[in-house]
Amino acid sequence: FETDSIRNFSIIAHIDHGKSTLADRLLELTGTISKETKNLQVLDKLPVERQRGITVKAQSASMFYNYKGKKYLLNLIDTPGHVDFNYEVSRSLAACQGTVLLVDSAQGIQAQTVANFYLAFSQNLTVIPVLNKIDLPGADIPKVENQINNTFEFEKDQILNISAKTGINIDQILPAIIERIPQPSGRRDGPFKALLFDSWYDTYVGVICLISIEGGSIKRGDKIISAHTGVSYDVMQVGIMSPEMKKFSGQVGYVVCNMKSISEAHVGDTFFHQNHPVKPFPGFRQPKPMVFAGLFPADSNEYSKLQDAINQLTLNDSSVTVFRETSAALGQGWRLGFLGTLHMDVFKQRLEEEYGIDVILSHPTVPYKCEKELIIKSPEDFPDRSKIKGDSTLFEPMVSATIITPKEYLGSILNLCSYHRGALSSNTFIDETRVMVSVKLPMSEIVTDFYDKMKSLSSGFASLDYEDAGYEESDLVKMEVLVNSKTVDALASVMHKSKVDLIGREYGGDVTRKMKLLNKQKEGKKRMKAIGQVEIPHEAFISLMTKS
């Protein structure tokens, strides 16, 4: 394939606006998959993705399509829709020249529509706006076209209207991709240069790297070098995902070389041919953990089984960080860092479902900092107040949040933001009925119940997206819980000074009530955790630790 008959594109959208459904329709239309798999969402492969109906890990698929007498190779790179996985979205976009921006024509523009548009826009991609779900009775095409025009400055004639579910106008998508998205810039005859944009571990094949080739080509037997580490590898297999691995020389595809572990596959790395060094790609920013939580086996005999499961899962998800942790109350465990609370929930669910291990996951906490250097991953790391000077040496992570809401809920949303220590930066109307609010909030407020409260006070209509906004000085304290004058490590937490009273009272009430109830139960007594001279029923203890 010459580069003028190749297009690399992705589909971006707010959660549930229909990306996976559209991807399936396109794979069917090109005969890449058969119609029998209808609505099975072939690109969402993890069981947790099927259950929750969300895409966690980006996958790619290549398809062939005849257009105006010419055969094209179209490489689709699927992207996750949830804010926790924004990092996967940006690395997928780096392998594309264009993207389909999908908007639900009943819901209109939502917070992640805006965030994803700007990610694509800042990477200079061609954006094709598409209204989906036009079959729904609640679809309001003129209204959503107007929002797209106001917010992203697309003209109406640039917008396609489709139903990914029923297939209406689905045949307009691939021609638009071919005509509007530029061909990749690479040259087949130049030196080999490829971007590593995703990788995973397969039990049979080993480490598989997804690459996007900017120039030159490779074949089995070639030697390639990682620009990041300088290590040389033998190319063992190359091909495209269509949707399974297929030996074919494409431009976005997979390469298997003799990497022993996934940790050798640095996303954002550049591969080149031995003896033909190239200027490497700038690389991706490393994903940073935004929440930390303690993880322990519910049954301490399952410690090594859990260790194996964590090793296996992190093989394919290098964005989880793992540290050992020992708790006086819960024994041996780990402190894990995640991109967000959904990422954390998905990880826990996979441990339980794919490995059958009962686990205890503590309250999530955000990475506070002391003196700009030391990261406080757990309350245990919190510095002794008497040893630090003044109040100004502690910092907490902040996020820039975008909220889109119908205007009737604006007042309550602004109150919610101020209750959660938010600082409003702007309010913009995206049409006569909807407002986009930009607000800076402490990350710790977001990881608790902000999202649920926002959803309930807007009857589900407001949406939220946020990105890292660095650190700010903060008046932080560590709250310790004493049971019979002894501190219990697993119940300690770090929080803003203004929250101490509220949370302390909730805790106290809970401990007393739960202990009273559970002490009544005879069986409860068999499984007590001895803390100092007081025994707390195991169930009460766990429910306090994991209460969200």
Ligand code: GTP
């Ligand atoms: P994430 O991967 O989690 O971001 O979601 P997604 O954007 O891939 O959405 P998905 O394709 O899973 O679709 C979400 C829901 O919308 C599913 O129940 C689909 O069946 C439904 N859906 C998708 N497209 C259409 C459409 O054109 N019309 C109607 N009525 N429903 C649709």
